[in-house]
Amino acid sequence: MSWYKVTHISNIPLREGRKVRLPNRRELALFNLGTHFLAIDQQCPHLGGPLSDGIVVGDTVVCPLHAWKICLSTGSVRKPASNSCVRSYPTRIENETVFIEFTEEIPEQVAS
Amino acid sequence: MRKLVVIGNGMAGVACVEQLLKYGGEVAITIFGDETHVNYNRIMLSSVLAGDKPEEAIVLNDLDWYRKHNIDLKLGRRVVEIDRELRLVRADDGTVVGYDQLIIATGSVAFVPPMGGTDQENVYAFRTLDDTRALLRRARPGARAVVIGGGLLGLEAARGLQVQGCDVTVVHLLETLMNIQLDVTGGEYLRRKIEQLGVKVLTSRKTAALTGDGRVRGVRFDDGEEVPADFVVLACGIRPNTALARSAGLQVNRGIVVDDFLRTSDEHIYAVGECAEHRGIVYGLVAPLLEQGKVLAAALAAEDYSRPYQGSLTAAKLKIMGVDVFSAGDVNGNDPSNEVVRYEDAGQGVYKKLVLKEKRLAGVLLVGDASQEHRFMDWLRTQADLAPVRDSLMFPPPTPDRGSQVAAMADSEIVCGCMGVTKGAIIGAIHEKGLSTLAQLKDCTRASTGCGSCTHLCESLLQAVAPGFAREIPEGMCSCLPYPQEKVREFIRGQQLRSVQEVLDIYGNGVGCEICKPALSYMVDVVWCGEHDEDRSARFINDRVHANIQKDGTFSVIPRMRGGVTSVAELRRIADVAEKYRIPMIKVTGSQRIDLLGVKKQDLPAIWAELDMPSGMAYTKGVRMVKTCVGTEFCRFGTQDSTAAGIELEHRLEQLHSPHKVKMGVVGCPRNCAEATVKDIGLVGQEGGWQVVVGGAAGKTVRKADLLITVTETEQALQAAQIFFQYYRENANYLERTYDFVERLGIEKIRKETVYAPEAVRSGLLERLRKSRAHASDPWLEGRQPARPTQFVQIEPVEVVQ
Numbered sequence: 001m002s003w004y005k006v007t008h009i010s011n012i013p014l015r016e017g018r019k020v021r022l023p024n025r026r027e028l029a030l031f032n033l034g035t036h037f038l039a040i041d042q043q044c045p046h047l048g049g050p051l052s053d054g055i056v057v058g059d060t061v062v063c064p065l066h067a068w069k070i071c072l073s074t075g076s077v078r079k080p081a082s083n084s085c086v087r088s089y090p091t092r093i094e095n096e097t098v099f100i101e102f103t104e105e106i107p108e109q110v111a112s
Numbered sequence: 113m114r115k116l117v118v119i120g121n122g123m124a125g126v127a128c129v130e131q132l133l134k135y136g137g138e139v140a141i142t143i144f145g146d147e148t149h150v151n152y153n154r155i156m157l158s159s160v161l162a163g164d165k166p167e168e169a170i171v172l173n174d175l176d177w178y179r180k181h182n183i184d185l186k187l188g189r190r191v192v193e194i195d196r197e198l199r200l201v202r203a204d205d206g207t208v209v210g211y212d213q214l215i216i217a218t219g220s221v222a223f224v225p226p227m228g229g230t231d232q233e234n235v236y237a238f239r240t241l242d243d244t245r246a247l248l249r250r251a252r253p254g255a256r257a258v259v260i261g262g263g264l265l266g267l268e269a270a271r272g273l274q275v276q277g278c279d280v281t282v283v284h285l286l287e288t289l290m291n292i293q294l295d296v297t298g299g300e301y302l303r304r305k306i307e308q309l310g311v312k313v314l315t316s317r318k319t320a321a322l323t324g325d326g327r328v329r330g331v332r333f334d335d336g337e338e339v340p341a342d343f344v345v346l347a348c349g350i351r352p353n354t355a356l357a358r359s360a361g362l363q364v365n366r367g368i369v370v371d372d373f374l375r376t377s378d379e380h381i382y383a384v385g386e387c388a389e390h391r392g393i394v395y396g397l398v399a400p401l402l403e404q405g406k407v408l409a410a411a412l413a414a415e416d417y418s419r420p421y422q423g424s425l426t427a428a429k430l431k432i433m434g435v436d437v438f439s440a441g442d443v444n445g446n447d448p449s450n451e452v453v454r455y456e457d458a459g460q461g462v463y464k465k466l467v468l469k470e471k472r473l474a475g476v477l478l479v480g481d482a483s484q485e486h487r488f489m490d491w492l493r494t495q496a497d498l499a500p501v502r503d504s505l506m507f508p509p510p511t512p513d514r515g516s517q518v519a520a521m522a523d524s525e526i527v528c529g530c531m532g533v534t535k536g537a538i539i540g541a542i543h544e545k546g547l548s549t550l551a552q553l554k555d556c557t558r559a560s561t562g563c564g565s566c567t568h569l570c571e572s573l574l575q576a577v578a579p580g581f582a583r584e585i586p587e588g589m590c591s592c593l594p595y596p597q598e599k600v601r602e603f604i605r606g607q608q609l610r611s612v613q614e615v616l617d618i619y620g621n622g623v624g625c626e627i628c629k630p631a632l633s634y635m636v637d638v639v640w641c642g643e644h645d646e647d648r649s650a651r652f653i654n655d656r657v658h659a660n661i662q663k664d665g666t667f668s669v670i671p672r673m674r675g676g677v678t679s680v681a682e683l684r685r686i687a688d689v690a691e692k693y694r695i696p697m698i699k700v701t702g703s704q705r706i707d708l709l710g711v712k713k714q715d716l717p718a719i720w721a722e723l724d725m726p727s728g729m730a731y732t733k734g735v736r737m738v739k740t741c742v743g744t745e746f747c748r749f750g751t752q753d754s755t756a757a758g759i760e761l762e763h764r765l766e767q768l769h770s771p772h773k774v775k776m777g778v779v780g781c782p783r784n785c786a787e788a789t790v791k792d793i794g795l796v797g798q799e800g801g802w803q804v805v806v807g808g809a810a811g812k813t814v815r816k817a818d819l820l821i822t823v824t825e826t827e828q829a830l831q832a833a834q835i836f837f838q839y840y841r842e843n844a845n846y847l848e849r850t851y852d853f854v855e856r857l858g859i860e861k862i863r864k865e866t867v868y869a870p871e872a873v874r875s876g877l878l879e880r881l882r883k884s885r886a887h888a889s890d891p892w893l894e895g896r897q898p899a900r901p902t903q904f905v906q907i908e909p910v911e912v913v914q
C-alpha cells in the first residue's frame with residue numbers, strides 16, 4: 001500500500017480531469033469536483049477511451065469516445081447497463097497537494 | 113370608447129377577441145363567463161379525463177393575458193338578460209354593462225334526454241372542466257360506469273373512465289356507433305376496437321329511465337332489461353345554447369341565425385361558435401368557429417367585409433390512442449351517381465371508404481388506419497380531379513417509405529451501422545424490456561447514439577413493434593434544462609448570464625450533462641459575441657485541446673489551408689514536422705487540406721509552433737473551410753475568380769463557432785468542381801455575377817442547396833454569405849446543420865430575414881459578426897500560452913510517500 005504525492009491542487013481545474021502516470025506505468029484519471037478529488041483508472045472499460053478527457057457530470061465522467069458514463073467514486077458503469085467497471089482509488093489533500101493511494105492488485109490464488 | 117361585450121368565455125368568444133386585438137384600436141372589452149375558469153381548451157378534456165394531461169396544460173389564456181389586454185373579465189357570472197332597447201346586458205349577480213356591440217358565444221349545453229331519473233346524484237355530463245373534475249373524483253378502479261351515447265364524446269368519456277380503472281359500458285340508441293360520422297360497416301369495425309379496449313358496448317338500446325333513489329343505481333331500457341351502475345354519464349348530444357337569444361327576441365332556428373358576417377337579426381348583436389347557425393348549419397367543432405371568429409373580428413375592428421364566411425369543411429377524428437377513426441364529407445354515398453371505393457381487412461381491423469362524385473372526392477371514412485388522412489383531406493378541400501390517380505386512390509404509389517422499408521428488412525440486417533445493432537436485437541429489446549421511447553431504446557441498445565442517421569428507422573421499428581410508442585417531441589435539449597433552445601437563448605440574454613454554470617444553476621438542475629454543457633457553451637458565446645466566461649470543463653475534449661480525439665486517445669492536426677491553396681514553404685514545414693514527430697499517417701482530407709493523424713496530446717503545442725500555420729478547426733462545431741476551384745486564374749471555363757473569393761470568405765469567417773460545422777465552397781462556374789451546391793454555404797460564379805446558395809449537404813444527408821440570392825459583385829456575394837452565417841449562428845438549435853435549419857425555417861423566411869431584411873437588420877447581423885470575429889483568435893496560440901493549467905501535459909507524481 002503506497003500513497004503517491006501527485007500534484008498541487010491548482011494543476012487540476014474545477015470539474016476537469018488529468019491523466020496521472022504512476023512510476024509503475026499505471027495510468028489513472030484524477031478529477032477535481034470542487035469539494036474533493038476522485039481518482040479512477042484512466043482506461044474506459046468499453047474500448048479503452050481516455051477517461052481523464054471526459055466531461056464531468058455530477059459525480060460521473062462521460063467517456064469522450066462513445067459516451068459511457070462512469071461513476072467516479074465507485075468506478076462502476078452507470079450507462080449503458082453493464083457489469084464492467086474500473087477501479088477507484090482513495091485520495092486525500094494535504095498542504096494543497098493531492099495524494100492518491102495505490103495498491104497493487106494481488107492476483108487471486110489459483111486453486112490447485 | 114367603443115364598448116364590446118362578449119357573452120361566453122369559451123373557445124369561440126375568446127378566439128374572436130384574440131383576432132380583434134390584432135387590429136389594435138380603441139375598444140373596451142368585457143367578457144362574461146359562467147364557468148369559473150379562464151379560457152381553456154375544451155377539446156383536451158378527454159385527455160385530462162384519461163390522465164394524459166394535467167389541467168394546467170389545457171389553459172389557453174391565463175389571467176395575465178386578460179390583464180395585459182385590459183379585458184374586464186367577469187367570471188362565474190351568467191348573463192340572464194339582453195336589453196336590446198337600452199343596449200345593455202344584465203348578469204345573475206345584478207351586474208349591468210352597456211354595449212355598442214354584443215357578441216353571443218354561449219356554445220352548447222349537453223342534451224338531457226326526456227326520461228326519468230336524470231336529476232339524481234351521480235349523473236354527469238361531459239362538457240366542462242367542472243364536469244371532468246367531478247368524473248375524476250367519482251372514477252375509481254372497479255366502479256361501474258354507464259355512458260349513454262356512443263358518439264365521439266361518449267366514446268372518449270368511456271375510454272377516459274376505463275383508463276381510470278372503471279368498469280365501463282357504453283349504451284347507444286342506434287345500431288351504429290358514431291352514426292353521424294360512420295356507415296354501418298365502419299361502426300362495426302369501431303365497435304370491435306372499442307370492445308378490444310375492454311369497454312362493453314350495447315347498441316340499439318333505448319334507455320327508458322335511470323333507476324335509483326336519489327342516487328343512481330342502474331339504467332333501465334325500454335324492453336325492461338336493466339344494467340347496474342355506480343354512476344352515469346350522459347353524452348347524448350349537444351344543443352346550441354340559445355335560450356338567452358330567444359328571450360331577447362333574436363331570430364333563432366336550431367341555432368342563432370347569422371349572416372355571412374356573423375350578424376344576428378339585430379345589427380348590434382353577433383353570434384359565433386356552437387350557438388350560431390350559418391346557412392342552416394350549426395357546427396360542433398373548433399375549426400369552423402376559429403374561421404368564424406376571424407371573419408367577425410375583421411368586420412368589427414376594420415369594417416372589412418371583403419371576406420364573408422362561407423361555411424367550413426369539417427372532419428371528425430376520434431381521440432383515442434390506438435383507435436384511428438377519421439371521417440369527413442358525405443360518407444354514406446347513397447346517391448346512385450356516386451362511386452364508392454372500399455378497402456377492408458377484418459384481420460387488421462382496417463376499413464376505408466372513399467365516396468367520389470364526378471371524379472372528385474365527396475367523402476372519406478377511415479377506421480383502423482388514418483395515416484392517409486392528410487392526403488384525403490387535401491383532395492376534399494381542393495376538389496382535385498382524381499382521374500389521373502384513379503388506380504392508386506386508396507394507397508399512394510410505392511415510395512421508398514420508411515415503414516415498408518422496416519418490414520422488408522431481415523432480422524439480421526444492421527439498423528445502426530455505428531453501433532452494429534441489428535433489427536432482431538432491437539425488436540428483442542423492445543419486447544424484453546418493454547421499451548416504448550427512442551430514449552429508452554438508445555439507453556438500452558445504444559442504437560441511434562452514433563451518427564443518428566438511423567433515428568427514423570429506429571422510430572419506425574418502435575412504432576411497428578412497441579405497444580405504447582409515442583414519438584417524443586423534443587421539448588428541451590435534455591432533462592437537465594427542460595426548455596426549448598430559443599427560450600434558453602432568451603434567458604441568457606434577458607438575465608445577463610455569461611457562464612454555463614450560471615444558466616444551469618438558475619434554470620437547470622445545477623449539474624448539466626455532456627449534451628447540454630457544450631450546447632450552453634456555444635450559446636453564451638454567440639449571445640455575448642465572445643464576451644462570455646469561457647468554462648473549458650463544459651467543453652468536449654476536442655475544444656479543450658483544439659484537436660480531434662481518435663479511437664486510441666491520440667489526436668489529429670489539420671492546419672488551415674485557406675481555399676485549399678498552399679505553398680512550398682508550408683508543405684516543407686508539414687513534411688519536417690511529420691518526420692520529426694514520426695506522424696503515423698499524413699492524409700489529404702476530403703476538404704482540401706492535409707491531416708496529420710495519431711499525435712500525442714503532449715506533442716500538440718510543439719507541432720503547432722513548428723507548423724506555424726493557424727488551426728483548421730477540424731475538431732469543432734465551427735467554420736471548417738472554404739473549398740475552391742481554380743476559377744479564372746487557370747481554368748479555361750472560369751467566369752469568376754473563385755479562388756480569391758474563397759480565400760477571402762474563409763478569412764472573414766474563420767475561428768468562429770457555430771451551431772454545427774459550417775463548410776463552404778466557391779466555384780468559378782456552374783460545373784461546380786468544388787461541390788459548392790452541396791455545402792452549407794456556396795458561391796457559384798456565373799457570367800456577370802454570383803449565385804449564393806445555402807443549406808446544401810453531402811454527408812449523412814444529401815441535399816442540394818437553396819438559392820439565397822443572385823448578385824453581380826463579389827463583395828455583395830461575400831456579404832450575403834456573412835449575413836446568412838450570422839443568422840444561422842443566432843437562430844439555429846445547437847447541432848442543427850444548415851440543411852436541417854434551412855428546411856425547418858424555409859428559404860423564403862430566411863431570405864426575408866437576411867438578404868431582403870431592412871438595412872438596419874442586415875447591418876445588425878454584420879455588426880455582431882464583426883464583434884465576434886474581433887474577439888476570436890487562433891486557438892493554437894494557446895499552445896504557447898495554455899489557457900488552463902496542465903492543459904496538454906500528463907502528470908507524473910513527484911514522490912512515493914509510503
Ligand code: SRM
Pocket residue numbers: 563660661662663668670699700701702703704705706707728730736773775809810811812813849
Ligand atoms: C478527416 C476527414 C476524413 C478524411 O480523411 O478526409 C473527416 C473525419 C471525420 N469526420 Fe467528416 N471528415 C472529413 C471530411 C468530411 C466531409 C467532406 C467535406 O467536408 O467536403 C464530409 C461531408 C460533407 C459535410 O459535412 O456535409 C464529412 C461528413 C461528416 C459527418 C456528417 C455530417 C452531416 O451532418 O451530414 C460527420 C458526423 C458529424 O459531424 O456529426 C463527420 C465526422 C467526422 C469525424 C470528426 C468523426 C469524429 O467525431 O471523430 C471524423 C474524425 C476522424 C478522426 O479521427 O480524425 N464527418 N466529413 C475529413 C476532414 C476534413 C477537413 O479537412 O476538415
Ligand SMILES: Cc1cc2nc3c(=O)[nH]c(=O)nc-3n(C[C@H](O)[C@H](O)[C@H](O)COP(=O)(O)OP(=O)(O)OC[C@H]3O[C@@H](n4cnc5c(N)ncnc54)[C@H](O)[C@@H]3O)c2cc1C
Pocket residue numbers: 119120121122123124125144145146147154155156157158189190191192217218219220238239240265268353356384385386387395396397398399401429431
Ligand atoms: C370532451 C369534448 C371533446 C371535444 N373534442 C373535440 C375535438 O376533438 N375536435 C373539435 O373540433 N371539437 C371538439 N369538441 C367540441 C369543442 O370543444 C367545441 O366545438 C367548442 O368548445 C365550442 O366553442 P364555443 O365557444 O362555441 O362554446 P364553449 O367552448 O362551450 O364556450 C361557451 C362558454 O359560454 C359560457 N356561457 C354560456 N352561456 C352563458 C351566459 N349566459 N353567460 C355567461 N357565460 C355563458 C359557457 O359556460 C361556456 O364556458 C369537444 C368538446 C368536448 C366537450
Ligand code: SF4
Pocket residue numbers: none
Ligand atoms: S472519417 Fe468520416 S466516413 Fe470515415 S469512418 Fe470516420 S466519420 Fe466515418
Ligand code: FES
Pocket residue numbers: 044045046047048049063064065066067068
Ligand atoms: S471507449 Fe469509452 S465509451 Fe467507448
